[in-house]
Amino acid sequence: MYNVAMKLTYFNCRGLGEMIRLLLTDKQIPFEDERFGYADWPSYKPKMQFGQVPCLYVEDEQIVQTGAIMRHLGRAYGLNGHNEQETTFIDMFFEGIRDLHTKYAHLIYGDFENGKEPFIKDVLPVELEKLEKLFKTYSNGELFIAGPKESYADYALFEELDVLLVLSHSALDHFPALKSFHERFSQRSNLKVYLSKRAALNVPINGNGKTIEKKKL
Numbered sequence: 001m002y003n004v005a006m007k008l009t010y011f012n013c014r015g016l017g018e019m020i021r022l023l024l025t026d027k028q029i030p031f032e033d034e035r036f037g038y039a040d041w042p043s044y045k046p047k048m049q050f051g052q053v054p055c056l057y058v059e060d061e062q063i064v065q066t067g068a069i070m071r072h073l074g075r076a077y078g079l080n081g082h083n084e085q086e087t088t089f090i091d092m093f094f095e096g097i098r099d100l101h102t103k104y105a106h107l108i109y110g111d112f113e114n115g116k117e118p119f120i121k122d123v124l125p126v127e128l129e130k131l132e133k134l135f136k137t138y139s140n141g142e143l144f145i146a147g148p149k150e151s152y153a154d155y156a157l158f159e160e161l162d163v164l165l166v167l168s169h170s171a172l173d174h175f176p177a178l179k180s181f182h183e184r185f186s187q188r189s190n191l192k193v194y195l196s197k198r199a200a201l202n203v204p205i206n207g208n209g210k211t212i213e214k215k216k217l
């Protein structure tokens with residue numbers, strides 16, 4: 001195990017930071033979870049290489065860019081596939097999730113009120129179909145993205161599906177492999193405790209409060 005002091009700096013919402021929190025929490029990797037409000041952002045922004053967060057401090061070294069942070073953790077903690085082929089597949093899957101998230105973010109930070117229904121009806125089924133198909137590549141889609149062992153991308157997938165389910169409770173109804181992955185993943189013991197605390201605290205999903213998880217205790 002890679003034993004270093006880590007601190008994750010991100011807004012006090014789920015956003016892009018949440019997949020990192022999920023990975024560290026699930027694997028019980030100690031880290032300081034530094035969350036700040038929007039009023040404090042101007043004092044953080046100039047310290048970030050691209051003026052954005054999430055930022056993972058590893059000892060005093062800053063890592064920014066969500067994909068770079070996730071891949072770093074993947075390499076450091078063996079969540080990166082068993083061989084080159086698996087690693088490439090995991091990277092590819094992760095980028096596909098990020099593409100869907102970009103579309104979701106346009107909705108959330110754009111014309112949410114008018115865009116929500118068309119997004120759920122027209123965009124989501126097309127995008128989820130692609131992920132459902134790809135998810136079945138390894139182990140018939142019954143385990144993780146790259147088969148029997150979880151990877152860093154599984155945390156991104158779980159978080160993406162979770163926010164989509166808040167947007168639309170029936171979002172996964174036609175995608176049984178993804179739906180069952182989401183259910184199984186939410187039952188992992190460390191995550192289960194974390195998810196229940198998070199729901200109790202009503203942590204906002206996004207920065208503008210467009211979607212908030214309902215309490216499920």
Ligand SMILES: N[C@@H](CCC(=O)N[C@@H](CS)C(=O)NCC(=O)O)C(=O)O
Nearest residue numbers: 015016051052053054064065066067
């Ligand atoms: N490409 C970056 C994007 C990061 C990003 O968009 N961060 C947003 C929060 S989710 C941010 O810092 N916004 C504040 C700003 O840009 O001033 C990544 O993947 O980490």
